[in-house]
Amino acid sequence: MTVPAISGADTNLEDYDIVRWFEDIADNAAQVQTQILKRIVKLNCNTEYLRNRLGTEVLNIEELEPEVVESLYTSLVPLSSHSDLDPYIQRIADGDDSALLTQEPITMLSLSSGTTDGRQKYVPFTRFSSQSTLQIFRLAAAYRSRVFPIRAGGRILEFVYSSKQFKTRGGLTAGTATTHYFASEEFKTKQKTTKSFTCSPYEVISAGDYKQSTYCHLLLGLLFADQVEFVTSTFAYSLVQAFTAFEDVWQEICEDIRHGTLSSRITITNMRSSVLDYIAPDPALALEIESKCKELNSSNWHCMIPRLWPNAKYVYSIMTGAMQPYLKKLRHYAGDLALVCADYGSTESWIGVNLGPLDPPERVNFTVVPTFSYFEFIPLSLIVNRGSEYSLANDDYEEGEPLPLSKVKIGEQYEVVLTTFTGLYRYRLGDVVEVAGFYKGAPQLNFICRRKLILTVNIDKNTEKDLQMVVEKGSNLLSQKTKSELVDFTSNADTSKNPGHYVVYWEIKGNVEDEVLNECCREMDLAFVDHGYVVSRKTNSIGPLELKIVETGTFRKILEYYIGNGAAMSQFKTPRCTSNQVLLRILGDRTIKQFRSTAYR
Ligand code: AMP
Numbered sequence: 001m002t003v004p005a006i007s008g009a010d011t012n013l014e015d016y017d018i019v020r021w022f023e024d025i026a027d028n029a030a031q032v033q034t035q036i037l038k039r040i041v042k043l044n045c046n047t048e049y050l051r052n053r054l055g056t057e058v059l060n061i062e063e064l065e066p067e068v069v070e071s072l073y074t075s076l077v078p079l080s081s082h083s084d085l086d087p088y089i090q091r092i093a094d095g096d097d098s099a100l101l102t103q104e105p106i107t108m109l110s111l112s113s114g115t116t117d118g119r120q121k122y123v124p125f126t127r128f129s130s131q132s133t134l135q136i137f138r139l140a141a142a143y144r145s146r147v148f149p150i151r152a153g154g155r156i157l158e159f160v161y162s163s164k165q166f167k168t169r170g171g172l173t174a175g176t177a178t179t180h181y182f183a184s185e186e187f188k189t190k191q192k193t194t195k196s197f198t199c200s201p202y203e204v205i206s207a208g209d210y211k212q213s214t215y216c217h218l219l220l221g222l223l224f225a226d227q228v229e230f231v232t233s234t235f236a237y238s239l240v241q242a243f244t245a246f247e248d249v250w251q252e253i254c255e256d257i258r259h260g261t262l263s264s265r266i267t268i269t270n271m272r273s274s275v276l277d278y279i280a281p282d283p284a285l286a287l288e289i290e291s292k293c294k295e296l297n298s299s300n301w302h303c304m305i306p307r308l309w310p311n312a313k314y315v316y317s318i319m320t321g322a323m324q325p326y327l328k329k330l331r332h333y334a335g336d337l338a339l340v341c342a343d344y345g346s347t348e349s350w351i352g353v354n355l356g357p358l359d360p361p362e363r364v365n366f367t368v369v370p371t372f373s374y375f376e377f378i379p380l381s382l383i384v385n386r387g388s389e390y391s392l393a394n395d396d397y398e399e400g401e402p403l404p405l406s407k408v409k410i411g412e413q414y415e416v417v418l419t420t421f422t423g424l425y426r427y428r429l430g431d432v433v434e435v436a437g438f439y440k441g442a443p444q445l446n447f448i449c450r451r452k453l454i455l456t457v458n459i460d461k462n463t464e465k466d467l468q469m470v471v472e473k474g475s476n477l478l479s480q481k482t483k484s485e486l487v488d489f490t491s492n493a494d495t496s497k498n499p500g501h502y503v504v505y506w507e508i509k510g511n512v513e514d515e516v517l518n519e520c521c522r523e524m525d526l527a528f529v530d531h532g533y534v535v536s537r538k539t540n541s542i543g544p545l546e547l548k549i550v551e552t553g554t555f556r557k558i559l560e561y562y563i564g565n566g567a568a569m570s571q572f573k574t575p576r577c578t579s580n581q582v583l584l585r586i587l588g589d590r591t592i593k594q595f596r597s598t599a600y601r
Contacts, residue, residue: 015142022139022353022369029370029441030406034066037374040421041069047099049088049425053077070404074376079402079417079426082121088423089122095170101423102126109168110177111566112347123347124422125177130184132372133177136350137190139369140343144357148313148338154229157221157309158198159238161213162206163568176568177347178234182206199224203274210569212266214242216275219253219262221309222289223278228309232316234342234570236323236330239315241559241569243333247301250293258286303335314338319361321447322573325468327361329485344447346429347571349373349420352445365436365444368405373421376402377414377443380432380451397451402426408435408443415451454577457493457500457542460532464576467491471504474524474547477516484510488555491577492584494546499536501543502528505587507550518595521547525597537600544600549593557586 025032042061044050057072058064064072088100089109097105101124108125162182165175173180181187182205191197198205199220200213207213221228233239246253252263260281266272292307305312315334319327319341330339341359344352344366351373352366359365368375379400402417416429430452433445449465456462475486487507494503504524525545528534536542559572561582578584 015145018135018138018142023440025370026367026440026442029368029443030404031066032370033374033405034070036371037073037419038064038066038069040374040419041073043421044099044101044103044423047101047103047423049085049101049423050077053425073419074402074426077425079378079428080424081428081430085424085427086121089124092124093122093168093170093172093174095168095172101425102421106423107172108180109172109174110180110347111174112177122174123177123424125180125347126422128421129177130181130186132350133181134186134190136343136345136353136369136372140353143353143355144314144316144340147357148230148340150229150313153227154311155197155199155224155227157217157224157228157231157312158200159214159217159231159233159242160198160205161210161238161569162208163563163566163570164208166566175566176571178568178570199228201274203271207268207271209268210563211245212268212271213569214245215249215253215263215265216271218242218246218249219256220275220278222253222257223282223285225289225309226311228312230314230316231305231309231312232342234318235573236317236319236326237572237574238569239317240326240329240333243301243304244329246304247297250289250297254286254290254293257289258283300332302332304333306335306337312337314340314357316340316342318342318344320344320364321449322464322468322576324361325471325486325489344445346431348424348427348429349418349422351375351416351418355439355444365446367439367444368442370405370442374419375405376417376419376426377405377408377433378402378417378428380413380415382413397432405443406441410435410437413448416445455491455493455502457495457502458532458536460528460530460536460542462528462530462533466528466530467504467576470524470527471506473527474504474506474520477520477523478508478512481516481519482510482512484508484512487552488574490555490558490575490583490587492579492587493577497543499541499543501546503546503548505548505550505554505591507552507555509552514593514595517547517549517593518598521545521595522597526601534601544597546597547595548587548591549595550587550590551592554587554590557590558583561586 041058045054045058045061054076092100092106093109106124106126109122110125112121112123162179163176165173165179168174200217204213204216256262260279262272262276296304296307305315315337319339339361340357341354341361341364343354349372352368354364355367380397382397408414413432413434416431416433418427418429419425430450432448432451434448436444436446438444449463453461454464455467471489478484478486487509490505492503494501562572563569
């Protein structure tokens with residue numbers, strides 16, 4: 001079989017065609033993968049990186065069977081991490097345009113959000129990156145529209161934001177992957193050719209000031225309220241941010257609609273003029289929105305989305321992994337409206353599509369799209385109860401040999417490894433996934449967590465997911481006993497004194513008695529199930545957990561710190577653990593209460 005080429009940028013694609021294309025490649029996923037690998041190697045075998053590893057083995061690549069290329073490639077090219085590729089990427093950033101990682105010169109670099117592991121990384125970005133973005137959007141939309149058909153000519157209330165693009169020393173354009181995509185021809189194609197249109201013009205998306213853009217997204221979303229078919233953002237965090245901001249600015253927005261004006265808080269000239277083009281005085285609409293808002297305000301904005309956007313069929317965003325803590329708030333705003341999970345990908349490559357729009361975020365999985373990259377999976381098995389023999393350098397996983405996509409087993413966990421069209425070779429992504437099943441020949445993945453440990457003092461090992469579960473227990477107690485809610489959280493392993501201990505920072509909305517917070521603190525201390533932590537706490541080689549309550553707006557300051565350093569609102573993920581001194585200062589300066597867990601088990 002030859003991989004049926006379909007370009008995401010093909011404007012005449014009907015839903016039916018893209019579904020048929022996907023069913024075909026899913027049917028033949030294993031074969032498609034070997035062909036994709038052969039294509040990547042053929043395109044790039046003369047690059048410095050591959051030449052140094054493959055030698056002369058693939059000089060006659062045209063004549064080699066894809067399976068032979070696969071076996072040569074996986075035996076000669078070692079697994080890599082970002083630090084192995086970094087020297088090449090740096091040379092590219094500095095202007096070296098020889099064939100280092102790819103035959104075609106790389107002209108753009110993406111910044112991964114860096115909020116997952118605290119450090120922003122450059123990753124090559126090419127035309128293929130925006131084409132595959134458009135392609136997965138179309139594919140996912142085709143499956144969604146089977147369940148939630150949307151009206152042609154409708155609108156999308158889309159909370160998307162570009163960050164600034166800048167030039168590297170060698171003159172390459174750098175910025176986040178979403179920013180490059182919004183600036184690409186593919187995004188313009190999508191805006192022109194999909195059935196629905198974003199409410200906001202490009203000037204709002206690209207304004208570079210997320211607060212002003214959010215105001216305009218909300219304002220335009222309300223002007224077109226009746227036409228809005230669904231509400232979306234890249235990550236759920238941006239939706240929660242936007243609707244929380246609305247609680248503060250709704251009166252001002254209503255005034256703008258009433259008088260056909262635009263708040264003086266919008267200072268970016270071209271955004272102002274492009275938004276003003278849409279606005280004309282509409283007192284009747286302002287009155288209608290105002291009365292809905294008064295009602296909503298008295299019920300703590302429960303069901304805000306369906307009340308204000310009555311024709312919206314669903315809310316669509318990444319809600320899994322690091323976004324799970326925002327689900328509760330999102331459900332509060334969405335009421336009974338379906339929450340549909342967006343797809344699984346990274347700055348490095350798209351990975352899987354959600355074929356089951358009706359699956360709730362807790363059960364969703366992502367079917368690997370076998371044309372996006374060549375995927376391998378490192379089997380991971382959890383090592384339990386090794387007690388004090390833990391090696392500090394490793395996490396709790398034992399690794400097997402990387403497997404191709406067709407060899408993974410249902411119920412097993414793996415780390416994802418990518419070989420991309422953009423010059424990453426056997427690149428460890430650092431995500432842990434579990435195989436939930438197969439769709440034809442393509443594995444369906446549950447996202448489990450980032451593999452990296454975030455909380456560790458000595459022999460204890462906790463990932464982002466471990467912390468998330470612990471905080472969930474604490475915050476459940478908070479909502480059982482009070483009307484308050486947890487807005488956001490992060491943590492730090494404080495080893496400045498002996499014994500070291502964990503500090504969990506909470507921002508809370510509402511007043512809570514100290515006694516309840518004390519209980520929450522103890523609940524969290526007891527909720528860590530990691531054997532290393534339990535043993536260390538019992539022997540006091542880790543001190544009692546500390547809960548620090550920070551003042552309202554602290555996490556907004558953290559967001560602003562990241563945005564100020566080039567992160568994009570669209571890709572932002574609150575760091576769940578930090579040792580960054582600036583962040584610790586922001587948190588420390590705003591700590592208003594602190595509690596220490598008392599007697600341990
Ligand atoms: P970025 O650094 O902004 O490229 O973020 C990519 C990372 O976000 C991935 O490696 C995952 O850890 C996470 N991510 C992306 N999509 C999803 C998803 N659908 N569910 C859970 N986590 C995701």
